[in-house]
Amino acid sequence: MEAKAAPEQTADDAAVAIEGGAAPPAVITAADTDIASEGEGGENGAGSPEIDTKSQPTSAESDDGDATSDENAKPPESAPNETVEEDPIPPAQKRQLELVYIHCAMNMAVSILNFSTRTELLKEVLAKNGTDPKDMYSTVAWYLSMWTGSTAFCEFFLNPTIGTLSDTYGRKPFMVLAPYAAIVLKAWVLAAPSITSLTIERIMCDGLRTLSGSTMGAAAVADLVPKSQLAKGFSGLWSRMGIALIGSPLLASQLNARQSYKMAMFFAVLTLVNDQILLEETLPLDSRKPFVGIATPFSLSKLFTGGRALRYAAITMALQNLLDSKILADPWVIFQLGTLKWSREYSQMFTAVVGFGLLAGSKLNTIGIDTLGLNRNTTACHLTTIVGNVLLGIFPSSFMQWLSCLLGYYGDQRTNGVKQVVANLAVQDGIARGEMSGLTANLRALMVIFGPVIFSASYTAGKSRGVPGAPFLTVAVICALAELAHQQTQAAVAAEKRD
Numbered sequence: 267m268e269a270k271a272a273p274e275q276t277a278d279d280a281a282v283a284i285e286g287g288a289a290p291p292a293v294i295t296a297a298d299t300d301i302a303s304e305g306e307g308g309e310n311g312a313g314s315p316e317i318d319t320k321s322q323p324t325s326a327e328s329d330d331g332d333a334t335s336d337e338n339a340k341p342p343e344s345a346p347n348e349t350v351e352e353d354p355i356p357p358a359q360k361r362q363l364e365l366v367y368i369h370c371a372m373n374m375a376v377s378i379l380n381f382s383t384r385t386e387l388l389k390e391v392l393a394k395n396g397t398d399p400k401d402m403y404s405t406v407a408w409y410l411s412m413w414t415g416s417t418a419f420c421e422f423f424l425n426p427t428i429g430t431l432s433d434t435y436g437r438k439p440f441m442v443l444a445p446y447a448a449i450v451l452k453a454w455v456l457a458a459p460s461i462t463s464l465t466i467e468r469i470m471c472d473g474l475r476t477l478s479g480s481t482m483g484a485a486a487v488a489d490l491v492p493k494s495q496l497a498k499g500f501s502g503l504w505s506r507m508g509i510a511l512i513g514s515p516l517l518a519s520q521l522n523a524r525q526s527y528k529m530a531m532f533f534a535v536l537t538l539v540n541d542q543i544l545l546e547e548t549l550p551l552d553s554r555k556p557f558v559g560i561a562t563p564f565s566l567s568k569l570f571t572g573g574r575a576l577r578y579a580a581i582t583m584a585l586q587n588l589l590d591s592k593i594l595a596d597p598w599v600i601f602q603l604g605t606l607k608w609s610r611e612y613s614q615m616f617t618a619v620v621g622f623g624l625l626a627g628s629k630l631n632t633i634g635i636d637t638l639g640l641n642r643n644t645t646a647c648h649l650t651t652i653v654g655n656v657l658l659g660i661f662p663s664s665f666m667q668w669l670s671c672l673l674g675y676y677g678d679q680r681t682n683g684v685k686q687v688v689a690n691l692a693v694q695d696g697i698a699r700g701e702m703s704g705l706t707a708n709l710r711a712l713m714v715i716f717g718p719v720i721f722s723a724s725y726t727a728g729k730s731r732g733v734p735g736a737p738f739l740t741v742a743v744i745c746a747l748a749e750l751a752h753q754q755t756q757a758a759v760a761a762e763k764r765d
Contacts, residue, residue, distance in 0.1 A: 370483040371506040378514035383523035421711035426561035429704020434557040444478035448534035489548035508624025575758035585748035593717035597737035647680035659735035
């Protein structure tokens, strides 16, 4: 992951903005016969609009790599780079899709506004409690690490059940949890800032930001768009979140800590109005599934015990999740503060530039998929990530930080294709979309629990040897392993098709 968090941002919050459920923003071509759309046996899965199968490829060897919707149909002849015809999205669903985008963007803004200012309030509370100024930074770091681990731990145990519940009761009941919690808990922090209020606010608001935002948002997008446009639907979600990432840190830089909390509450109220009054439930009643009970967090093993292709795709996703921004926040903060000596204002500008990368990256990803195809585009993203982090690790400097950021505009798109492949393979294995969203979010949470240990050890080892960029070299190694797993996924898909 090349994009870096601002030095003053909290270890748990920095770069959280780059996450979750996006899929490649491009028309899928016949060259991408390795799974590029959802559905099973001609079905669209929970909550998706009906597809006119006459206008779609129908064989297991078809452009979207789906299960055959007509067992007797023969594979259509198509040129290697022929573009699959897209199904139109009805106007009413387009409007709801935009409202889902608005929900996710404002949900992100609520979180970003308090990235740095939560740390300032924590320092104030610690100072009042008599913390020695010499120990202030290490004490703050301990709390941030504890908050990150606790949030990931909660997500790990709750995500599978929440995903399954959303397949039964719909997406909207869970989407509105985040703004309600933000209004109440941020008001508590303003009224009585303390270790207790800050801890509960941080863990609950950040956990619900992921659940109500990217997890439920991704499921809602899948409900609203035809499978042939799933990639573009997720791309729209990603780009709106990028707008929030650009504007929110710039706005927060003009506010003090308490003002930023009030502004976050204001955005939470706007989100609640959008969700309760304008947004309709995206999952139709006839597409809902009966609730089969509380899911064990270890149900994510479904991703590894299905077909060989799904197993390798899940391994690729797990390795990519180790490069999640939430995990890399600590080494980024230490690198920028200790090595680059950046000011807070400079790092806030950098964060806004990182946010712009979400918008630019979507365009680059579109070009990459149209030119290279889905799988080769993922490989190119992996290679770009490796190059950017190797350069930053060997030659640590502000120039390399910026170069790494620019390379990250494209390299950070590496997760999109893999998420789409995992989603489609999981659906073909009988896993409902909401459950699948919960399982993949749970896999990410598990990596967030263990990832900091890996990079902390990397930083400690590198520091003792005079290599401050060691964590970025570790990123390059993990990304190389992800590429190897990605190649195995392609081989497995090809073998399953031959069989």
